[in-house]
Amino acid sequence: MGPRSVIRHRYDAVIVGAGGAGLIAALEASKRCRVAVVSKLHPSRSHTGTAQGGIGAALGNLETDNWQWHMFDTIKGSDYLADQDAVELMCQEAIEVVYDLEHMGLPFNRTPEGKIDQRRFGGHTKEFGKAPVRRSCYAADRTGHMILQTLYQQCIKQEVTFFDEFYLLDVLIQDGRCSGVVAWCIATGELHLFHAKAVLLATGGFGRMFSVTSNAHTLTGDGCAVLFQRGLPLEDMEFFQFHPTGIYKLGILITEGARGEGGILLNGKGERFMQRYAPTLMDLAPRDMISRAIYREIREGKGIEGKDYVYLDLTQLDPEIVEKKLPDITDFVRTYLGVDPIKNPIPVQPTAHYAMGGIPTNVHAQVVIDERQTPLSGLYAAGECACVSVHGANRLGTNSLVDIVVFGRRGGRSMAERLHALDWPTLPEDAVARTQETISHLCESRGEESVARIRTDLQQMMMLHVSVYRTERGLKEALAAILDLRDRYRRVSLQDRGLRFNTELQEALELGCLLDLAWVTTIAALSRTESRGAHFREDYPARDDVRWLKHSLANLREGEIVLSEKPVTISRFQPQERKY
């Protein structure tokens, strides 16, 4: 197949990704300049739509709350690795952003007085850790769906320009300046070159590198991987969150809101084991702790019937609360397990859920390229693909939705505001050459390897050695396996060599991204010889602030990964031991 035809566009700003972060950025930016939103999924299909439990903001609608407690909880939850200036901004702005969402029409659940209803969530407390607090603003267990729909609706109202089912292949960077992106129109197979003064990536997470995950098939970290291939750093990639309650084997999420409403975890002996691990918060302790507790119970033979799962028990809740406040998860459990959660406990296991790491940015969502926080002109990132870092080593529930709207909006604003000072960057002469080469290699290769097999092997290896518990031995084994898989990937061949809607080619490209990100994750995990938040090394079980109270940065340099470190911003809360 010869080179594909190339169609050119010119926009002041291009936003890649149409989940919560991309859409709110688009709303902000398009008030001030010409914006195009490029997304591989139709916007309403984005994974933000699956978020269930809620968005955290200290509105204090049901009991006294304040954003400083939210800030403290977030930092403690992060195992003190979050940058405190960014967390401060986020927790303050969360309140205003939630009101904005309501003003846009978001159908929150309401209190009897008609205010936004709020519920409890893991790690969210009052008075700096004294007791759980109602902070999560929610719409049944469909909060993400409502956020995504509402933002998309507003984009339609504002006549934002969308390029739906366009796949990002490259970000053009030259002489310290971003000049646009190259995307591929999935329907036609043509390449599109977007010349832009500013680009914002909001491409979401990459849970698909693990075999059991709450993440959509399409969450393959493409934006992160493209920048990594372009030589930009990724930050804190060793921190990947496992949510304690995924439906057994399927990984489909059961929101923490289920425990917020009173659900409890039970082991094979019928014990409420979280009492032993977190006496104050118990089943509402942060996710990293509960996931480890579940793994430990299972290892000690205390899973259900000695197997690799435990129970989430909602049977003691008022059935009406379950049906009304948790209708979707009730439906999932009934559909996929044939179990009625009102009558029977739900088999659950930890599921790969959220990437704390990603593209390093400052609080204006500008991509920064080194430990001195030097911004790269014209390049922005927000949402799960970015690392500000507000989640540090472990994200609290409800804080990603806060992150995507707060920093998505900041990104949209700052890119539009800075545009006027920028002239048009020159596009590289061979702007699409790299992309043409990648695609034609995949389409023409006659190797004997298959995408599906490599992907399955990768996912199983990551689950085995790079998940909740890690050791040097396991990580080294994973690393060797990943290098081998990367080698096999070069010999992948496709059966679909057509131009139109070639989703086999898309899956191959996505696998390439996963392989890169799994490689970085494993190297970073191997290097960090301590345990902090979601990164738990059995051979280094303690947190080591002297050596490791630092962010990690990983760069690709001549085919090798080079690690470096970046200081953590600590303003108000000094690191303490993390007990709940």
Add this chain to the structure above:
Amino acid sequence: MQVRVKIRRFNPEQDAQAHWREYTLTAEPSDRVLDLLHQVKWYRDGTLTFRRSCAHGICGSDAMTINGRNRLACKALVKDLKQPITIEPMRGFPVVKDMVVDMTGFWEKYRSVKPYLISAEPLPAKERLQSPCERERYDDTTKCILCGACTTSCPSFWANAQYLGPAAIVQAHRFLFDSRDRGAKERLDVLNASSGVWRCRTIFNCTDACPKGIRVTQAIGQVKQWLAKVRLSRRKSVSKTVLSDS
């Protein structure tokens, strides 16, 4: 267990016409139809093409006709289906490739009902108040995931592709019955037009097809009732004007 699957295939770069292909697969009774499609795509024929993302009934990507009924492939389980399981694209949209259909017309109609909150009223510093009861009135229609299963199961839509279709009306309902919305007037003409709600013949296919259990026909009925009331009050005010003129 062994599962027989018949898939309607069409590759625009190779086929003049769509045709059926049959596959025999090994699967668990609890497997989703989406798992079967993946099995074919990943291990048999990489050209098989369908949309999907979340795999648990939220994103709305994979509505298709399975054993003659519109459903999400990720919510239809093998154990609930008679064999051979037939899988074909939703009816009424142009087929792009295999299960992938061109939904341009669907999105145009969606946009035409102004699917966003319309209100010029000044905003309070905090949230607008809305009682749980007011919130409940439009709860059902907020669940829509825009999958298209309802619209493409509707005989009125098959008969006339101009018809707005259930999905767009569901979206209109979501705002018409929201106590905060003031956009009723702006949506009136589209809904009342000859291609609007009156084409609905209350056949209930849409309600059966909805993977989120939205009572679609009921929602359309409520929109009709609302329109009837508006028409009536208009007629009254017109006749009043005539009277006062004479």
